[in-house]
Amino acid sequence: MxxxxxxxxxxxxxxxxxxxxxxxxxxxxxxxxxxxxxxxLRKVNSILKRNRKILETLNPKSETTVKWRTLISEGFNFDFITDMYETTEGVQYRFCYEYGYSLLDNDEVLLVKRKE
Known part of the structure; x- marks a missing residue:
């Protein structure tokens, strides 16, 4: 054969x-x-990695506040996250790996880094 x-x-x-x-x-x-x-998968991972890099760059400390327009101008895509966390007070945090954000009033975004 x-x-x-x-x-x-x-x-x-x-x-x-x-x-x-x-x-x-x-x-x-x-x-x-x-x-x-x-x-x-490559496309989604690329977007997530770019989002993470933007959050890391704009948040050199463990917590800072920026305007949401700053995130958008850097190329951040709010549609892609890896995790979501809600506090007992009802505050939502969206994460791209260990870096996250919470939408605040006055067009501001609180950037955070998850503690190990």
Whole structure:
């Protein structure tokens, strides 16, 4: 029975369970197979990392206040967070990894860093 590489179609020799002629074909095949799902994950992770970096840059201390327009001008995307926390008083904090924010009055945002 003739077996062919799942990526390039070349004839396979060797082990009976071999599916690819070399590592390059195996990598190409798996990258193509996973590209749709992976591209969405990469996009979301990129946005989350950018949000985290913006919060980290604007909050050199453990807590500070900025205008929300400052976050937007830096490229912050309020639609993407990793976690949400609500205090017993009802104050909501949204987090991008360990950096978070809470929306205040007067167009201000309280930036915080979660304690370890």
């Amino acid at each position: 003739e077996r062919k590489c799942l990526d390039c179609g070349a004839l396979l020799f060797g082990r009976s369970d071999k599916k690819f002629c070399d590592d390059s074909c195996r990598t190409n095949y798996n990258n193509r197979r996973n590209s749709g799902e992976s591209s969405y």
